[in-house]
Amino acid sequence: MDAVPIADNAGVRPLTVSLVSFHTSPLDLPGRGDAGGLNVQVLALADTLTARGHRVSILTRRHGRDQPERALTPGGAEVLALPAGPLGPLRKEQLPKVVAEFSDHLAALPTPDVIHSHYWLSGLAAQPVAAGLGIPHVLNLHTVVALKDEHRAPGDSPESPERCASERMLTRSGDTVAGSERERDAIIRHYGPAPERVHHIPPGVDTDLFSPARAANSPAPLRALPHGYLAVLGRVQPLKGQDLAIRLLAALPAAARPDLVLAGEPTLGQEDYATGLRALATSLGVAERVHFLPARSRADAAALLAGARLALVPSHSETFGLVALEAAASGTPVLAQRTTGLIESISDGESGILCDGRDPETWAREAARLLDDPTRLDGLSRSARDWAHNHSWEAHAARVEDLYARLAGATTSPVARI
Incomplete structure (x- = not known):
């Protein structure tokens, strides 16, 4: 075509x-x-x-x-x-x-x-x-x-x-x-x-709104975190897979573990799933490292993405995956599953990393490789921004x-x- x-x-x-x-x-x-x-x-x-x-x-x-x-x-x-x-x-x-x-x-x-x-x-x-x-x-x-x-x-x-x-x-x-x-x-x-x-x-994607410069506007308490934070944006529902992000966090080495920000609210009828996410974080011993935030304005979402070390898109499927493109425009590399439209909203090795399957340990290893290598993370941040400018x-x-x-x-x- x-x-x-x-x-x-x-x-x-x-x-x-x-x-x-x-x-x-x-x-x-x-x-x-x-x-x-x-x-x-x-x-x-x-x-x-x-x-x-x-x-x-x-x-x-x-x-x-x-x-x-x-x-x-x-x-x-x-x-x-x-x-x-x-x-x-x-x-x-x-x-x-x-x-x-x-x-x-x-x-x-x-x-x-x-x-x-x-x-x-x-x-x-x-x-x-x-x-x-x-x-x-x-x-x-x-x-x-x-x-x-x-x-x-x-x-x-x-x-x-x-x-x-x-x-x-x-x-x-x-x-x-x-x-x-x-x-x-x-x-x-x-x-x-x-x-x-x-x-x-x-x-x-709006590359003026979603920009690395927005990081200065991210919430001060998040900017003060000793190991930074990972960000997930979206409606809270099983399809979006926020539970995988919590399991990934728990699988990271505790000594240098960043915090996790989940920004979004449950879709009507999915309140039990949202409650279950908090219970999961408690059961895995990471409740104090998981921040549940309400839905953000566009400007606040841009600041939150720009301030993150990595953006996670743990969805089971996406027809495209707009948040992945917004994160790339913000200069924040993305971690997601190699599936459906995410294969096109993320350029593997350029705007982020695509993981095969949904094993939290595998995701944690990929995240740790990036977080432990500032040079590679910085290079991926720059190429992610370039990728987003093509859209x-x-x-x-x-x-x-x-x-x-x-x-x-x-x-x-x-x-x-x-």
Whole structure:
């Protein structure tokens, strides 16, 4: 498959774009509730497309009385919170029941040139609307359930058959954007859409926000730790595998053991897993070295990553792994499993180290090799930063824009094959 070149938009007329993020608002704080990399990507895409001259609206479910019905992103894109079900957070198994109400409100809005859904629930709401209006529908799954179930964490519940069937239907009924080649391959292998309608467009990273210079803004108590700290950022749930990070910490030599920072909050329904992490740290004798922090603002997340000696991404699977790219931009090497999209978000030996399997002793040996070799760690930090600079939100948005233009007939010049 040919990569789409980064291009200006001189041959593309301004488009009206609806980005649908039904189950979580891009204005929500990543690491809290259902907010994560999806939120970061939708917000970055909206603001970059707006800067490129398009009119962008983000449609999300209104989930609280304090959530405004209309707001603006930092880049000026409109965020509309549409009613769907009761105000307040809903567990994931409750969300499909309110999709139809959200879809009705979506259909009543002015017709855009293209609708771009993020996550399967958004697709369920938006695909019938797009079909009824005769306009293009583009989908990002962000998490492919078939791939997730292949790498499910021990004890984690399988996803519903409804979700798998819905993802199959959605990917066969329109165009899908995949963040990694592994995600693209999984979609084609499990769901059977036409390969030419599944487009590999990797996400980007804000290298101004995520920078080594941010280390000076990390919390003073963490900067004062005698052996520094390792950082894990993300929602607390079995899929993200924070338990492996705690086991790794316990396997490191005690004399020079860094602390471990886990920043993020449990997804609704995963509170028992979060409680179990604290019990695990106690049982392994490292409770005093593990710091549980709430979800961080983007600026605080950047400071936390920049101040860490290593970033850990212990996920069982990732369709891409945005935190790994943010850590690299921060000049912080990453340790992760050699699996799924992490193979592409981390350049092994350049932006971090990929471990085979999930044995804590193996991970601890790899971490110790880096922590005990300042010259190698410093070199990896510099090459990680260089690696991250090859990924930008401008490049991501330009490629998505080219796809929109081709589907909506909004280009006056040939569009490269995706």
